[in-house]
Structures are given as structure tokens and as C-alpha cells.
Amino acid sequence: MNHNRLARLSISLALAVVIGCEKPETVVDLADDPITETVHPAAYRTTDAQQFLKTVFAGYRAAMSYHDRGRVRLTTTENGKRIERVAPMSMWMQSTDVDLVAYDVRITIENSIMEAWVSDPASDDMDSQVLHIPLPLRRGRPSLDAALTDPILAGRLGSGxxxxxxxxxxxxxKDPMARLFRGDHQFRFLADQRIDDRLCRCVQVLVxxxxxxxxxxxxxxxxxxxxRQVDLPPITLPDGQGKTKQATIRIELSAASFRPPSRRRVRNGFPKSPQKVKRFVPVPLPPPSRSNEVPAELLDQWKAQVRDYQAELQQARL
Structure with missing residues (x-):
């Protein structure tokens, strides 16, 4: 998948994470204004679609609890057949505690401590590394700035x-979806639709x-x-035969609610023998084949990479 194109197309919806740069950045900057528990309903069709959408996002900033069973669905066709790929994208928040499952990333925040790990059997869950970072509170919210500037964490989230x-x-x-409300973007209401048997207003944004x-x-x-749902612009993917095909992407936020959850979700997939680190360290590639045809210099290079990784991991450990 062309993740660079997808990131460009989705820039108005996603956090501005700069992946692969020396200084990854994020627009997650918390407001100086205190958060209240008052959420004012958005007045449908009494104002324009742009203001309606702004009011909706303001409700998220004011909420003290939130949870959903979100997922991402990519749909395309192959040989005339409908093909779907689904990945988790679920959120749980109660006051200052957070659980996030997005693609192969798992994040928990409890008592102002964030722990993040990667569920990836191919890398042994990134060698059981667990990113462990204290997070200061700002106006009732954990500050995610330091956490989301970890290049590996940002890369995993951004390349989904x-x-x-x-x-x-x-x-x-601080200003949710600010990028969406800049420039010459066009907003309008479309016909109401039912999503998960719920009546939903539809706001179209043309960028x-x-x-x-x-x-x-x-x-x-x-x-x-x-x-309840966000439809992203379609993307073009290679079909493996020298041609291209269209794919649609949809974020489905099933069971979303501002009501306090009855209980915290079970933390699944946590490494059995975690290595807590202050920053993720990239793991080396698997060893080259043990065949006699593998040049000795390749084996030596791999061994050197392993030594470098172990040394860097030792520095990153807590």
C-alpha cells in the first residue's frame, strides 16, 4: 500500500505525525483553557455545516469519558470479488486513563504513566519492548506530546x-481538526443516513x-x-499485474459513547517478559539463511547489527 499517498489524502483527519524525520512532530497540544464536563449539543441545520462540525469536535474536547469499538475497513475488488481488510482502531478514556488499540499498537495510560507496545509476532513483539513514559497532566488531560514524538511509535500509528x-x-x-477548517475547504450537509441503526447527520467536506x-x-x-463513521477519499493501489485498482477506506466507530464505561478493558497481548524502555529501539532483521551459499561478510554484518542493537537497547532500558 502507498502509505505516503494515504497519509497525504488523510492529512485533514490525522495527527500531523512526521514519520522518518529526526524530529517527529504532532499537533496534539492541549488547551490552556480548563476542560469542563458540559457538552453542548450541536444545533443541526440552524447554522452552516462547518460550524456544526466544529461544535461536534468541541464536545469531544469537553468530554471526561469516551469509549468505542472502532475499526478501519479497506475495501477493494480482485478478480471481480469484493475484498476487505479490517484493522482495530478502538479508544477507551475515563478521566485521565486511556486505552488505545490501533493496528498493531497498544497504548495504556494509568496514573500519568503511558505504556506502549507492538503486537507483532514476526518481530517477537519488537523483542518485548514496552515504551514507558511519565505523562504530565494539562487541564485534566494527559499530555501526549512526548509520547507521540517517539519515531517508531509515530511511524506505526501513521503508516496504518x-x-x-x-x-x-x-x-x-488543543484545536481539534484545525487543519480541516482552514483554506478553501467546502462543507455541506448531505442526506441523513442510518449507521448501526442510529440516525446520523452527514457532513461532506471537499478538500x-x-x-x-x-x-x-x-x-x-x-x-x-x-x-459514528468517517469515509475517507478513495485511494489507488497496484493490483500486482501492472495496473491499478481503487480502494475505499472507512473508519467505523461502533458503540461510541461519552458515558462512563462500566469497567476497564482487559489488557491483551502485553509481553510476558517486558523490556521497559524510554524509547523504542528498532530491532535488526532476521539472520540471513544459514546456507553455505551465504557470504561470510553478510553474516558478519548481521552479527554487528545485533551487537549494535543490544548496546542501544541497553542504553534505552529503564
Whole structure:
């Protein structure tokens, strides 16, 4: 998948994580204004679609609890058959505690401590590394700035099918979706639709992209002003035969709610023998084949990479 193109198309929806740079950045900057528990309903059709959407996101910034069973769905066709890929993108927040499952990334925040790990059997869960970072509180929210500048964590979140989970920006950014409300973007209401048997208002956003316009659609619950679904612009993928095919991407936020959850989710997939680190260290590639045909210098290079990794990991350990 062309993740660079996907990140570009989804830039108005995702956290601005710069992947692969020396100084990854994020727009998750918490407001100086105190957070209150008052969430004012968005007035449907009494104002324009842009202001309606702003009011919806303001409700996320004011919320003291939130949870969903979100996922990302990529749909395309192969040989005339409908093919779908689904990845988790679920969020749980109660006051200052957070659980996030996005692609192969797992994040928990409890007592102002963030722990993040990667569920990836191919790398032995990145050699059981667990990123362990204290997070200061700002106006009732954990400050995620330091955590999301870890290049490996940012890269894992940003290179998924739909980029970083938008719930992070809605709940933690100083000005949620600020990029969406800049420039000559066009907003309008479309016909209401039912999502998960809930009546939803639909806001279409047209974003200029070179010589075309990319279309985003937000489906907002008519009763509680929660985003139930986001349709991202279609992308073009190689079909493996020298041609291209279209794919659609949808973020489905099933069971989203601002109500306090009854209990915290079970923490699944935590490494059995965690190596707690202050920063993720990239693991070396698997060893080259043990065949006699493998040049000795390749084996020597791999051994050197392992030694370098072990030394860097030792420095990163807590």
C-alpha cells in the first residue's frame, strides 16, 4: 500500500505525525483553557455545516469519558470479488486513563504513566519492548506530546490503513481538526443516513488536492453528536499485474459513547517478559539463511547489527 499517498489524502483527519524525520512532530497540544464536563449539543441545520462540525469536535474536547469499538475497513475488488481488510482502531478514556488499540499498537495510560507496545509476532513483539513514559497532566488531560514524538511509535500509528487514529486528535488536541477548517475547504450537509441503526447527520467536506478534490464524509449521531463513521477519499493501489485498482477506506466507530464505561478493558497481548524502555529501539532483521551459499561478510554484518542493537537497547532500558 502507498502509505505516503494515504497519509497525504488523510492529512485533514490525522495527527500531523512526521514519520522518518529526526524530529517527529504532532499537533496534539492541549488547551490552556480548563476542560469542563458540559457538552453542548450541536444545533443541526440552524447554522452552516462547518460550524456544526466544529461544535461536534468541541464536545469531544469537553468530554471526561469516551469509549468505542472502532475499526478501519479497506475495501477493494480482485478478480471481480469484493475484498476487505479490517484493522482495530478502538479508544477507551475515563478521566485521565486511556486505552488505545490501533493496528498493531497498544497504548495504556494509568496514573500519568503511558505504556506502549507492538503486537507483532514476526518481530517477537519488537523483542518485548514496552515504551514507558511519565505523562504530565494539562487541564485534566494527559499530555501526549512526548509520547507521540517517539519515531517508531509515530511511524506505526501513521503508516496504518487510515493513518493515526482520529479519536486522539478529537479528544486531546488543543484545536481539534484545525487543519480541516482552514483554506478553501467546502462543507455541506448531505442526506441523513442510518449507521448501526442510529440516525446520523452527514457532513461532506471537499478538500482541494492538486487538480481534483478529495471528499470526506462525517456521519454524526443525531441524538448524542458522536461521530459514528468517517469515509475517507478513495485511494489507488497496484493490483500486482501492472495496473491499478481503487480502494475505499472507512473508519467505523461502533458503540461510541461519552458515558462512563462500566469497567476497564482487559489488557491483551502485553509481553510476558517486558523490556521497559524510554524509547523504542528498532530491532535488526532476521539472520540471513544459514546456507553455505551465504557470504561470510553478510553474516558478519548481521552479527554487528545485533551487537549494535543490544548496546542501544541497553542504553534505552529503564
Amino acid at each position: 490503513m487510515a493513518g493515526p487514529p482520529p479519536q486522539l486528535e478529537w479528544l486531546f488536541a 482541494p488536492e492538486d487538480r481534483t478534490r478529495s471528499e470526506y464524509r462525517f456521519y454524526i449521531d443525531a441524538q448524542d453528536n458522536l461521530v
